[in-house]
Amino acid sequence: MRYDSDLSYEVPTLGNWWDVIRQYRDRSNFPVTDTVSVGPECSYTGPHVNLTLSQVTEIGKAAFNRTSVDGFGSLTCNQFFHVDENSFYHVLFSNTVTFLEGTEQRKFTDMCSGNFPVEVTKDQPVSVLWARAPMEADDQCSVLLHGSLYKGPPNGNEKVDSLVGNLLGKIAEEVTNQDGRGWTSSDGNGFSVSSLCTSQFEMRSTGPPLYVDINGSFSFNAIGLNGRRYILPYIWDQNIRNCALKLSEACTTNLVILKQPSSYMRVGVGVNRSDGLQPYLPNQQCKWKIDIPKAKFLSFNVHYFSIAPDSDDLLQVCPSDSSDHDGCTVISTATKDLFTKFKLMGSEAYVKFVSGDSVSFESRGWELKYTAGLCSGNEDIYNSYGLIGYDTSNGMSYVRGLNCRWLLHGKPGTGVSLTFTRINISKDLDFIAIFSSTSREIVNFTGSYNGSNLPQVNLTGKVTIMFNTQTEEGDGWSANYYLSSPGKPSNRALLFVLVFVLVAMAVSFSIGVVVLALLQRRRGRKRNLTPLDPNESFVLVGSDFLREENRIGQGHSAVVYRAVLADGRSVAVKSLKDTESRMEPEEEILLKSSSHPNIVSLLGSSRDELPGRSMVFELMGRGSLSYNLRKKGETLSWEQRLEIALQISSAIQMLHMYMKPPVFHGNITSDNILLDEFCNAKLGGFGSARYCNAVEITDGEEDTSETAEDMWSFGILLLELLAGEPLLNRNDYRNFGSLKEMNEIMGDQEFVDQRLGLPSDDCKIVALTKFGDIAKWCVSGILRVDDENPKIGDVVSGLQQVKQLFHSASR
Numbered sequence: 001m002r003y004d005s006d007l008s009y010e011v012p013t014l015g016n017w018w019d020v021i022r023q024y025r026d027r028s029n030f031p032v033t034d035t036v037s038v039g040p041e042c043s044y045t046g047p048h049v050n051l052t053l054s055q056v057t058e059i060g061k062a063a064f065n066r067t068s069v070d071g072f073g074s075l076t077c078n079q080f081f082h083v084d085e086n087s088f089y090h091v092l093f094s095n096t097v098t099f100l101e102g103t104e105q106r107k108f109t110d111m112c113s114g115n116f117p118v119e120v121t122k123d124q125p126v127s128v129l130w131a132r133a134p135m136e137a138d139d140q141c142s143v144l145l146h147g148s149l150y151k152g153p154p155n156g157n158e159k160v161d162s163l164v165g166n167l168l169g170k171i172a173e174e175v176t177n178q179d180g181r182g183w184t185s186s187d188g189n190g191f192s193v194s195s196l197c198t199s200q201f202e203m204r205s206t207g208p209p210l211y212v213d214i215n216g217s218f219s220f221n222a223i224g225l226n227g228r229r230y231i232l233p234y235i236w237d238q239n240i241r242n243c244a245l246k247l248s249e250a251c252t253t254n255l256v257i258l259k260q261p262s263s264y265m266r267v268g269v270g271v272n273r274s275d276g277l278q279p280y281l282p283n284q285q286c287k288w289k290i291d292i293p294k295a296k297f298l299s300f301n302v303h304y305f306s307i308a309p310d311s312d313d314l315l316q317v318c319p320s321d322s323s324d325h326d327g328c329t330v331i332s333t334a335t336k337d338l339f340t341k342f343k344l345m346g347s348e349a350y351v352k353f354v355s356g357d358s359v360s361f362e363s364r365g366w367e368l369k370y371t372a373g374l375c376s377g378n379e380d381i382y383n384s385y386g387l388i389g390y391d392t393s394n395g396m397s398y399v400r401g402l403n404c405r406w407l408l409h410g411k412p413g414t415g416v417s418l419t420f421t422r423i424n425i426s427k428d429l430d431f432i433a434i435f436s437s438t439s440r441e442i443v444n445f446t447g448s449y450n451g452s453n454l455p456q457v458n459l460t461g462k463v464t465i466m467f468n469t470q471t472e473e474g475d476g477w478s479a480n481y482y483l484s485s486p487g488k489p490s491n492r493a494l495l496f497v498l499v500f501v502l503v504a505m506a507v508s509f510s511i512g513v514v515v516l517a518l519l520q521r522r523r524g525r526k527r528n529l530t531p532l533d534p535n536e537s538f539v540l541v542g543s544d545f546l547r548e549e550n551r552i553g554q555g556h557s558a559v560v561y562r563a564v565l566a567d568g569r570s571v572a573v574k575s576l577k578d579t580e581s582r583m584e585p586e587e588e589i590l591l592k593s594s595s596h597p598n599i600v601s602l603l604g605s606s607r608d609e610l611p612g613r614s615m616v617f618e619l620m621g622r623g624s625l626s627y628n629l630r631k632k633g634e635t636l637s638w639e640q641r642l643e644i645a646l647q648i649s650s651a652i653q654m655l656h657m658y659m660k661p662p663v664f665h666g667n668i669t670s671d672n673i674l675l676d677e678f679c680n681a682k683l684g685g686f687g688s689a690r691y692c693n694a695v696e697i698t699d700g701e702e703d704t705s706e707t708a709e710d711m712w713s714f715g716i717l718l719l720e721l722l723a724g725e726p727l728l729n730r731n732d733y734r735n736f737g738s739l740k741e742m743n744e745i746m747g748d749q750e751f752v753d754q755r756l757g758l759p760s761d762d763c764k765i766v767a768l769t770k771f772g773d774i775a776k777w778c779v780s781g782i783l784r785v786d787d788e789n790p791k792i793g794d795v796v797s798g799l800q801q802v803k804q805l806f807h808s809a810s811r
């Protein structure tokens with residue numbers, strides 16, 4: 001039986017666990033033979049018992065079945081674990097964890113990775129003493145403390161804190177329940193009990209260990225599925241549907257100032273008074289000040305609240321320390337549902353708690369978590385490169401309600417690249433969205449991305465990244481950005497003058513346009529087009545560009561002409577032969593992806609002004625790749641070809657991975673790759689493009705037969721780059737019986753462009769061989785039925801390595 005929050009049975013709490021044991025002992029008249037040792041801080045008076053493993057299981061069973069009676073003896077704890085902001089410790093004696101001695105310990109400390117192997121051997125009883133500080137520090141490296149070396153509580157040592165998380169996380173992994181957290185205990189006879197709480201180490205630890213093994217070598221309070229014994233700091237309390245808490249002395253009259261971006265405040269315990277443990281004391285007045293100078297807001301979450309409805313005890317959260325309690329949020333039993341989560345704007349808050357003359361038996365205490373929202377609104381970025389993000393490992397706190405924007409001010413038309421180094425955000429609830437200069441959303445990311453799946457986004461001009469959260473579950477994200485040419489911060493006065501001038505210009509321009517339009521109508525010579533960017537307005541000069549001498553290309557569906565805009569810019573006008581048969585998504589897809597530096601930009605379109613339907617593109621001065629490969633004379637160098645491959649792979653990555661839904665290009669050929677004056681490659685020919693029917697998601701990438709088709713075409717393109725000529729019989733490459741067959745052709749040196757020949761440097765040859773391997777991998781993908789289909793993310797990484805290898809040779 002695993003934990004299920006809908007089940008109504010009681011799972012023992014840490015508090016009632018002991019109580020239940022006590023009760024069970026008396027009623028069942030268990031044989032009493034020895035002493036129960038409960039650790040140095042507590043002493044036990046009552047009948048002596050000798051608890052064996054199976055007896056403890058029996059006790060657990062009794063706890064589970066609620067078959068218990070009173071009168072086991074009494075546990076007196078003179079000295080609880082000391083709890084304040086600086087000191088805290090918890091002791092684990094176990095035969096389940098191997099202690100690392102001397103050099104191993106140092107090695108481990110040096111590693112400081114926060115994730116280390118703990119060898120678990122049953123036959124090697126060891127004593128491990130571990131301890132923790134009160135703060136959350138999951139990611140930090142841990143230190144093991146040997147019992148004999150241990151000189152007292154670690155006083156704020158966060159590394160030690162982390163050890164707890166690591167050790168018990170490891171243990172919990174072994175005995176985890178199906179929720180992926182906690183543990184399951186079973187005696188093999190159908191009895192089992194589980195807890196969600198084992199990994200909640202951000203909370204403070206438990207009271208003393210409850211059992212000591214018959215040999216006195218270790219203590220434990222739970223038995224795992226594997227029979228191993230564990231100390232579990234928290235146990236699920238079915239009554240409060242939360243983890244049972246430990247007695248706390250944190251409520252003092254002092255003003256405790258909290259500076260961490262996220263932490264807890266608590267008073268009282270989650271255990272029943274009848275076991276001799278006390279909740280909070282009467283007549284307490286406690287105050288905490290939360291002071292996070294950079295916080296835009298503070299978000300509160302009442303984790304646990306148990307204060308008797310009619311008591312005088314009062315918990316409130318206030319924006320200031322004033323005595324009139326203006327703007328305070330009062331949390332009480334009656335209102336707690338309304339206020340389990342609330343937000344306070346600003347960087348400061350005061351949490352105040354008072355208890356009355358007597359503390360009701362029903363009052364167990366409360367726990368309140370706060371998290372600081374450290375970003376909100378816009379942040380303008382004008383540096384050429386740097387790191388941006390919202391990452392908990394940099395001390396940010398993951399909090400719901402974030403709405404933050406980073407504006408990367410690239411100059412119009414210049415490259416802006418973003419390479420994500422981490423994305424771990426709550427799937428489908430929290431988002432990172434990227435907008436182009438025209439405020440169109442280009443892509444958005446949600447969930448987790450790792451390794452080669454971490455996206456790289458290349459855009460132009462001003463780019464906005466927006467981060468929105470509705471949850472508190474995530475580690476955040478970070479990205480390296482690079483602006484090839486950053487814009488300048490705006491000056492308000494200048495802006496005002498500029499706006500004035502622009503308005504004046506716009507008025508005269510509009511008049512000009514009207515006059516021009518009239519003239520055009522009269523002369524039938526100039527054409528207005530609908531610009532995609534509303535800030536842009538352009539007019540084509542002359543309608544006679546639709547003439548043979550201006551023709552720069554022709555495809556199966558269109559003729560392409562060179563034309564000139566009124567502002568002097570040259571453009572390519574694609575005049576569609578059959579307007580009706582065109583796929584509608586083409587323009588929309590182009591519109592969304594035009595900001596990618598390797599996708600040819602659509603500048604405008606016309607349905608009425610020009611004969612038939614036309615689309616206006618940026619002019620790609622060197623024409624198609626196929627033309628450039630075929631052309632006599634100087635040919636494209638290996639370096640240029642590698643760069644072209646990489647640029648086009650980046651464009652495909654945008655279509656397959658970052659567009660939602662993914663886009664199938666459907667016609668990736670060397671005719672549809674266009675080169676500008678500087679030999680930058682852009683993908684065009686979107687006439688067959690459409691949104692994919694996604695069937696499956698593998699590693700964050702949608703896997704469809706359509707994207708596999710694009711990958712095949714890209715593989716052919718890579719082969720063409722190697723061979724130096726368009727492959728006339730492309731489809732022969734579809735019918736390879738096997739990879740071997742393809743290898744035979746590819747292994748033939750004749751295949752490589754004879755005009756360039758193989759480079760002399762070994763590294764370069766290896767790089768080109770790898771390039772060929774990637775091509776083969778892409779082409780062979782279409783033959784495969786397994787999961788090994790090439791994915792564009794992996795292909796991009798592979799090509800990046802090829803480029804690095806090729807260039808490292810020339811250094």
Ligand SMILES: Nc1ncnc2c1ncn2[C@@H]1O[C@H](COP(=O)(O)OP(=O)(O)OP(=O)(O)O)[C@@H](O)[C@H]1O
Nearest residue numbers: 553554555556557558560572617620624685686687
């Ligand atoms: N923006 C441009 N700049 C320069 N030349 C271009 C441009 N767009 C297209 N061309 C030339 O025109 C040729 C045909 O263009 P395109 O491939 O877009 O037409 P198509 O095949 O009829 O259309 P589609 O592939 O969208 O159905 C290209 O091979 C190229 O030589």
